[in-house]
Amino acid sequence: MADQTPLLCQPNNTCDPETPTKQYLPSLGSAIEHCIGEFNWCQFLQAVLVSFAWVFDAQQTFISIFTDALPSWHCTNEQIVGSRLQLDPTIGFQNICNSATSFSDVCNLPKGSWAWDGPTQASMISEWAMECESSLITGLPASMFFLGCLVGGIFLATLGDSSSLGRKNMLFFTCLLMALSSFLTAFSPNIWIYSVLRFLSGFGRATIGTSSLVLATELVGKRWRGKISVIGFFCFTIGFLSLSAIGYANKFSSWRNLYLWTSIPTIFYCMLVKIFVQESPRWLLVRGQKEEAIATLKYITSITQSNLNLAINNISPHQEENNLNVDMFYALKMLLEKKWASRRLILIMAMGLGIGVVYYGMPLGLGNLSFNIYLGVTFNAISELPSSLITFFFIDKFRRRIALLVFCLISGICSVMSTIEGKIWSQMQIGFELISFFSACTSFGVYLIYTTELFPTCVRNSALSMARLAVVFGGAFSPLLVSAGRANMVLCYGVFGLAIGVSGVFGVFLPETKDRELSDTMDEEENKVKISSEILA
Template sequence: MANTTPLLSQPNSAESESTPPPIEKHHPSLDSSIERYIGDFGWAQFFQILLLSFAWLFDAQQTFISVFTDAYPTWHCTSHQLGCNSVSNICYIPKNSWAWDWPSYTSIISEWNLQCSSSIITGLPASSFFMGCVVGGLVLATLADSSLGRKNMLFLSCLTMSLSSLLTVFSTNIWAYSALRLVCGFGRATIGTCALVLTIELVGKRWRGQVGVIGFFFFTIGFLSLPAIAYWNKGSSWRSLYLWTSIPGILYSMLVHFFVCESPRWLFVHGRKEEAVAILKSIAPPSHSGGSTLSFSEVSFEQVTWHNGNVYSAITMLMQKKWAFKRLSPVMVIAFGIGMVYYGMPLGLGNLPFNLYLSVTFNALSEIPSSLFTILLIGKLNRKFSVLAFTTISGIFSIMCALKGKECTRLQIGFELVSFFSACSAFSILLIFTIELFPTSVRNSATSLVRQALVFGGVFSPMLVAAERRNGISSYMVFGLVIGCCGLFAACLPETRGRALCDTMDEEERRESSLQCGGDVLA
């Protein structure tokens, strides 16, 4: 009689075939584990973000301080001989026929007799500052990803910027002054980047866009404080502006050193798990402060551990990985165009037929609605379309500033404000866009490179503005054409709205590959 026992019960095969195959254990990702701790928003996180955001205030002050210290002073005729009143350039009339409206020490132009110097010389200090930002970004940015971390890099950058600003008070000529502005820019290069990246890495995905924009508010406050400080010191030496902005910056650096937390993501990536968990416990909302330690013990750390090379490994990876380079290049081009407008327009306000203090104040105030717009709508904004739209609008209105005619002259300050508002909005969205495009292991380096492209655009702005004072070349026309053309590169980037942050290049590369194969992993 045939054996009716099912095959699976055969003695030789039953043990091996009746036992269900082992279920593969899926370790929680680092991102999901961190979300359990700090997905909600608590007071400890708010304190950290508030403290970090102050870095933007001092950043803004040093970025735009030359609008007042390097301003071309007003003058008046002391003699009506040789048609003094009909001449707009004092280099064409005798020195004894005119005088400055204010004491010569109120500006470097009048103190060092630079009124007839070339635009390269008069624009050198501001250009040196932006060139220092570019060099500093390239040299220092990757240290925040590799050896120093976000917090230590922020502390050293703030301290270097503030100390060099304080030493600027003792400048005796344009060359020493330009050299110190170069050092100031070098130190300043990574302040905004470290503050922004650290802020976003201390909160969950839900709050990423909102807290990122808080720093832009403080940048606005710093920008807005300059005309107030300058007006308060009206008639005083330009050196007083550096004193009033550098000393608070030094004190703030000490606060960063003692009270700011390091990024738990950065600590995890570098294998410092105990420190990361301790920081997460200290900043987590009370309801999450003690219940999620198990999730970190299960994280597969071979997936997130940093493989240490030299300090420039992060930049090397960004250049070698094809997908990363295809993202980094367009973002840097867009940033260059935005930088021409963002840094150039405030420097060119002295060329408009409008009160300098009021025009700088209006520009600073225009950043507030820009930040509000971004913080309220960042969760709903399509990154690609928003960057493209705002750069286009900025370019159009910047070109309109260059139009001649009586009616256009009256509307120039309005056109300038719309263009600057649009550039500010594009800048805010682009920085958040960049953070979402790159993983933790290279995020600070990528964001810093983008910011250096932004300030590299600012390198050319002072010279264009100075040249316009002499031969009427419209810097605003150039600004508009550059930002409009560069903004078109947004079409080359993938959309990132609503996606989770990756922590390693491999993780991001797998996501990129899945996307190219039609996967819906970015949702």
């Protein structure tokens, strides 16, 4: 029979056929590590393809910056006289128009005395003539997107663990839902349909990063786990920057084109995932699907069938948590039933709240600083790149708890420093803001990697989903703080600094995971907890 190895695989032998497998494979975790612990091109290409989902995640997260923007406008040097327009650049009314600085002022001006700087269809605000609507209405689509993220995070969080979908299918279906809803958004007839479609897009987007990160890390051994995780962060930065390029290319065309330009490539990406990406062998073994796990391991390694069977069959039956007939919240129930697991989940979510406030709030608050907002947004986007590079090169050297504490404190201190006013301090505000955002980005990256290492395979997707849900929930408070910060900077950047500074302290109460093998079952992780407790005692 012809070799059915996928196109993306370039096998490399990672298991010694002469090794007496039974002697060295007492557990599920060690069996997997033994077979995929060495890194090869097949694993790398699989991880890159899986991590590329972050590109589209970033695009849909920040696309409203351009599509829902409040366009700039100008006076037309015309005056209303009765029902007709007359040119009169010297009239007093024109001075009133020129003195108008906001949309609230525009709403008091007669139509025809001002015009948009660009084409009407460049933004949904100008196309649907919503310049005089309240911020609750104009901000509804963006709010519905994040609401969708929250709801999706709750209902989809455990499906990757407790359902028969698995990591790969969760990534495929959620990406496809986000892509199709974004595609339909381009044909929205009004803001209400637009908001509903943005909710669906956020609902699908909720677990894309989680499924991608978990699947990528479970395809490699512990030595490469940290570096593979960072590929997703790079892709997120690429997505953010590519969105700026797409927005600039479409600045004189309809905002609907942005949804088409970002959704159609996502649909093609979903096809690639369905065809080429392999399911996590860890998840398959935990689910008791040994034949599928063996097939997957043969795709990403070149171990012989006999030695692979020997390695898998030496796993003790009690180490498999075959939860084929459980409800969708089974994994979350397991997390809450175990005292050590629920304690970790509470602490990690507490950290996520503070990190999320700053990670999403810093770019939104740039308008409160005395600095060009366009340059500020660009600098913030670019600052994610060195953050990813530092995480990539030093993640194997970082002690997770210490790194989180240090970067959270740096972010908090610099955020508070941004509130100091004065001629010299005002010029330094953007510098403090960039350092704070850079540290928050680095904290976020370490935070996600740390979460994947804290929880075993059978609940890892659920735990990471809940952790990301906490980050999004924290980010939901950011617009309120930014609005309050227009009158008092302390209520914006001061609260940002306090929130992320405190969040770093919660990591001190969590166990260190650097250089530790991933656990696959709750019993395996619980045994490690007991051993650690006995050593400390």
